[in-house]
Amino acid sequence: MRVELLGVDIGGTTIHVGLVANNSIKKEAKILVDREAAAAITLQSLLNVIRQNLTGNVVAIGIGVPAVVDPDKGIVYDVQNIPSWKEIPLKSILEKEFNIPVFINNDANCFALGEFTYGQAKNYKNIIGLSLGTGIGMGIISNGMLYNGVLCGAGEIGMLSYKDSIIENYASSFFFTEHYNATAKDLADEARNGDKIALQAFNEYGSHLGEAIKNILYLFAPQAIILGGSISKAYPFFKEKMLESVQGFAYQKQIENLIIEVSQTNGSALLGAASLCLQKTNNNALN
Structure with missing residues (x-):
């Protein structure tokens, strides 16, 4: 059977x-x-x-x-x-x-666990799954085990203070609707056609997401961060600025071998x- x-x-x-x-x-x-x-x-x-x-x-x-x-x-x-x-x-x-x-x-924990068990992160013991969509969800695998915290509340990176608000308002779909009055999907479609405003929107988004990732690095020091969610499909448009922000991390030795990838797992x-x-x-x- x-x-x-x-x-x-x-x-x-x-x-x-x-x-x-x-x-x-x-x-x-x-x-x-x-x-x-x-x-x-x-x-x-x-x-x-x-x-x-x-x-x-x-x-x-x-x-x-x-x-x-x-x-x-x-x-x-x-x-x-x-x-x-x-x-x-x-x-x-x-x-x-x-x-x-x-x-x-x-x-979000299930996304991280899926990547750890079946996806690109299966060869690492300490990983973060980051789901980028309506909000920003985060799952934590620490030493090969899913870390829940109380009532599965660990990993609420989006609720941390950032600029005049919280990280979620700058690193999720809220950023595009609040600052560009458009959805991430619509802006991604325009960016594919070379629209300068759309490309600028994703540059700014990438910088904010990079700052969020720096917070994650300080808190959890993962070996790999796997991106998922609807916004991750626009990765080519925000990758450069995201990585540029991440390079501002204080402990360069720690991130020499850091993996940041978009999920390829169905x-x-x-x-x-x-x-x-x-x-x-x-x-x-x-x-």
Whole structure:
């Protein structure tokens, strides 16, 4: 019998489900998230999409949620994209429904874990996964283990003070909407056509992101930083200024071999959610 895991990534606009076996996603499905729906309705939608993709070979379910999470009790609090989910005992609900173990963590942690387990960071013990999108999410792998902190709250780099505000307002999509009145995607499209204003926007963004990365280097001294999220697709437009800022780091020896790369792994967050099961069970048969 082929042993399988089910990974679930609850994102900004979708719930993404993937069947994971032999280190890859064998089958996947997406459904839209209705921000205005009642908690019970969204929960039922989640149950339905899991049920539709569950096989008899699935031995555990791993879920990444953009929220404060109690990973032991499996309770999610104040889910960002589902306002009605204020305090949901998701683990107990799903385990009662499907009668298999369920493991839950923050979505940024799942991205980092996916890169560490399956992606470019698998040869390093100390890595950071940095998801650049509506916000800036960060997951920490320290000495080969996912570091959660209290209620999976470690890694909230976006909340640190920066300039007149916080890092998130300069190193996520908020920067483009606030300073250029446009989305990162639209500006990336214009930058591909050589638009000078769009290129300037990404130059400025890269400088701010580089400053954020310097903070990460001072705090965690990782071997590798893997970038993901929608904004990472525009990496060629902000790479130069980002690296220029990073070179201002005080301890040059520390960053001589630092790796900063954009994720090339399909479904890192899904794979990372599935990897929660591996970390908890330590069952080599799941690999």
